[in-house]
Amino acid sequence: MTRSMKNANECLIEVSKLQYQYPDGTHALRDINLKIFENQFIALIGQNGSGKTTLAKSLNGLLKPSSGYVKIDGLDTRVKGTTKKIVTKVGYVFQNPDHQLFSNTIEKEIAYGPKNIGLGHDEVNQRVQDAAQVCGVERGLFQDHPFFLTKGLRQRVAIASILAMRPKTIIVDEPTTGQDLRQSLEVMNFLRDLWLHKGHTIIIITHDMNIVADYAQRCVVLTKGELVMDGATREIFSQPDILAKAYVKPPQITRLAQDVLEYNFPKDVLSVEEMIQAFKKIARKEH
Ligand SMILES: Nc1ncnc2c1ncn2[C@@H]1O[C@H](COP(=O)(O)OP(=O)(O)OP(=O)(O)O)[C@@H](O)[C@H]1O
Numbered sequence: 001m002t003r004s005m006k007n008a009n010e011c012l013i014e015v016s017k018l019q020y021q022y023p024d025g026t027h028a029l030r031d032i033n034l035k036i037f038e039n040q041f042i043a044l045i046g047q048n049g050s051g052k053t054t055l056a057k058s059l060n061g062l063l064k065p066s067s068g069y070v071k072i073d074g075l076d077t078r079v080k081g082t083t084k085k086i087v088t089k090v091g092y093v094f095q096n097p098d099h100q101l102f103s104n105t106i107e108k109e110i111a112y113g114p115k116n117i118g119l120g121h122d123e124v125n126q127r128v129q130d131a132a133q134v135c136g137v138e139r140g141l142f143q144d145h146p147f148f149l150t151k152g153l154r155q156r157v158a159i160a161s162i163l164a165m166r167p168k169t170i171i172v173d174e175p176t177t178g179q180d181l182r183q184s185l186e187v188m189n190f191l192r193d194l195w196l197h198k199g200h201t202i203i204i205i206t207h208d209m210n211i212v213a214d215y216a217q218r219c220v221v222l223t224k225g226e227l228v229m230d231g232a233t234r235e236i237f238s239q240p241d242i243l244a245k246a247y248v249k250p251p252q253i254t255r256l257a258q259d260v261l262e263y264n265f266p267k268d269v270l271s272v273e274e275m276i277q278a279f280k281k282i283a284r285k286e287h
């Protein structure tokens with residue numbers, strides 16, 4: 001797997017001094033500054049209520065800043081009339097697919113976005129087929145009601161309906177929640193494929209630090225609406241003390257290595273394979 005930081009290319013999303021307050025006064029985001037570049041795989045992490053979903057919804061214009069700005073490909077989300085363009089650039093898959101799916105057939109659900117931006121019949125059909133295929137949504141299901149699918153399949157229909165818009169940046173809010181291990185790996189490998197081979201920028205929101213270690217090259221950490229860490233995943237996980245303040249624990253294998261530093265284990269181990277390699281290296285030195 002490629003975990004190295006790819007060359008930071010074009011800036012796709014620029015967030016400056018972003019504050020967001022819900023109508024009831026909850027101050028969910030505080031002074032967020034962030035740049036998202038072309039072809040990155042980013043994990044947005046932080047405890048419950050830290051503002052991840054609010055930030056994600058701000059990154060595609062679903063929520064407008066209370067102050068500060070979010071610019072997508074130069075388009076300011078506060079400016080009226082930009083929404084139709086923005087949905088073709090940044091797609092957001094809801095934390096709960098049931099908040100996103102509202103059509104009475106799967107085919108209509110996936111076709112909704114492309115139709116809504118005025119694409120022709122043939123183009124819409126092509127996009128529906130392509131998106132369904134990559135998400136493993138079989139044609140035989142097209143006339144079914146999304147309501148009767150398993151949660152995992154509903155999530156994939158939700159992803160397909162976003163993919164049909166072919167946005168460069170795809171944000172998936174908790175892609176593996178409610179899915180078994182096989183389904184989780186399918187969704188994650190599929191997102192990685194879009195990143196590695198199709199040039200997309202992927203942003204996942206997750207509480208699963210093993211997923212972060214395995215897939216994300218960059219990590220953004222939120223605490224109580226503030227952005228407290230932003231960097232390469234390996235560097236972020238090698239600072240457990242700062243992470244602890246954000247109530248985030250590195251993956252177990254990283255913590256194991258950090259517990260035995262006195263035996264010369266590195267503090268930035270991200271996988272069991274890396275741990276085994278480190279162990280062999282140390283054992284060889286001792287003999
Ligand atoms: N519609 C809303 N109205 C008022 N407050 C809200 C609303 N949605 C979220 N909040 C509050 O805003 C803050 C940030 O919530 P948000 O949903 O962005 O957190 P999160 O990091 O996504 O949490 P989780 O991990 O539980 O999904 C929390 O204090 C939450 O209670």
Ligand SMILES: [Mg+2]
Nearest residue numbers: 052053054095
């Ligand atoms: Mg959330």
